[in-house]
Amino acid sequence: MSPSAGTFSFSQSMSENSVVANSDYAVAIVDAPSEILPKPYSNPLNSIFDGKWEIGVTAYSGSFCDVTIAKPAERDVPFSYAVKTLRPQWRQSQLALAVLQREAEIGQLVSHPHLIPVLDAHISAQTPYLVQPWLNGKTLRYFLSRKRSPNFREIIWMIRQAAEAMAELERHDFCHADVKPENIMISPTGHLTLLDLGLGRRFRESVSPIDHFVGGTPKYMPPEVLDKSATIDSRSDIYSLGCVMGEMLFGEQFLLNELKANAIAELFRQLLIRDEILRNTGLQHILRQTESLLCSMLAVNPKDRPQLVSQLVRELIILELSSMI
Numbered sequence: 001m002s003p004s005a006g007t008f009s010f011s012q013s014m015s016e017n018s019v020v021a022n023s024d025y026a027v028a029i030v031d032a033p034s035e036i037l038p039k040p041y042s043n044p045l046n047s048i049f050d051g052k053w054e055i056g057v058t059a060y061s062g063s064f065c066d067v068t069i070a071k072p073a074e075r076d077v078p079f080s081y082a083v084k085t086l087r088p089q090w091r092q093s094q095l096a097l098a099v100l101q102r103e104a105e106i107g108q109l110v111s112h113p114h115l116i117p118v119l120d121a122h123i124s125a126q127t128p129y130l131v132q133p134w135l136n137g138k139t140l141r142y143f144l145s146r147k148r149s150p151n152f153r154e155i156i157w158m159i160r161q162a163a164e165a166m167a168e169l170e171r172h173d174f175c176h177a178d179v180k181p182e183n184i185m186i187s188p189t190g191h192l193t194l195l196d197l198g199l200g201r202r203f204r205e206s207v208s209p210i211d212h213f214v215g216g217t218p219k220y221m222p223p224e225v226l227d228k229s230a231t232i233d234s235r236s237d238i239y240s241l242g243c244v245m246g247e248m249l250f251g252e253q254f255l256l257n258e259l260k261a262n263a264i265a266e267l268f269r270q271l272l273i274r275d276e277i278l279r280n281t282g283l284q285h286i287l288r289q290t291e292s293l294l295c296s297m298l299a300v301n302p303k304d305r306p307q308l309v310s311q312l313v314r315e316l317i318i319l320e321l322s323s324m325i
Contacts, residue, residue, distance in 0.1 A: 099198035114165035140181035160316040161192035167309040170234040179240035242297030
């Protein structure tokens with residue numbers, strides 16, 4: 001199922017400013033590993049990593065890791081893999097190792113079309129690393145920062161895809177714990193993939209330091225994360241996804257202040273005035289249902305949110321189908 005054409009042109013947006021190439025290799029000037037399209041790449045250095053991977057340029061450096069474009073060594077295939085390695089200064093850090101280990105654990109255990117997989121991992125190697133597919137596309141942050149806002153139908157469609165990935169994590173007793181636009185990849189066709197599983201938390205008892213680590217991005221963190229006695233579970237991801245949904249609907253202003261129900265209602269009133277699809281198709285009742293759902297996702301008390309991500313997915317599907325009528 002895909003939305004009708006609107007303000008968010010996937011294929012056109014993806015092709016702009018993706019890669020700057022010369023005759024030997026392509027280098028992307030980007031802010032996330034997902035911003036590179038690797039197809040034109042060739043590797044004149046012929047660098048082999050761990051005897052298995054021919055690696056090219058380092059495309060991205062995160063908090064702990066470098067991400068390098070790669071392909072299987074000695075095989076005539078495209079550079080379509082990403083090798084994520086801990087940088088030297090972090091290889092003795094138990095926390096950094098735990099982050100990489102958790103991403104490998106979840107990425108190899110949980111399989112879903114909207115969740116980034118881990119294809120190979122060697123955490124105990126001299127240079128700890130994992131391997132993932134290289135995804136063509138751009139992060140949601142890329143579009144939001146350039147004011148390329150999706151229309152209402154597209155927002156529901158994309159939030160539903162993210163929620164389906166979260167529901168699969170929930171089914172395996174994990175929550176993502178860092179849902180934000182930077183960790184949401186959008187392909188040229190609008191397919192969404194949830195990235196960066198390193199801060200994922202296990203619901204049940206675990207000896208991993210990640211399950212006791214207060215991490216995430218403040219603007220998208222639910223209130224209970226700072227309460228050491230509170231339970232962190234998939235309802236925390238629901239809150240973060242609500243923040244993402246609000247930002248997609250209303251822009252960054254949505255995150256600047258603690259919005260009460262009446263303030264959210266006013267933002268929805270303005271959206272009705274602004275969004276041509278909503279005006280022309282008389283979807284005001286859908287807008288009211290969306291407002292109610294968003295308010296519940298952003299409830300301060302986790303008990304007042306949808307209690308399961310699978311329940312949230314069902315509600316999003318109903319909204320999505322209703323908006324197509």
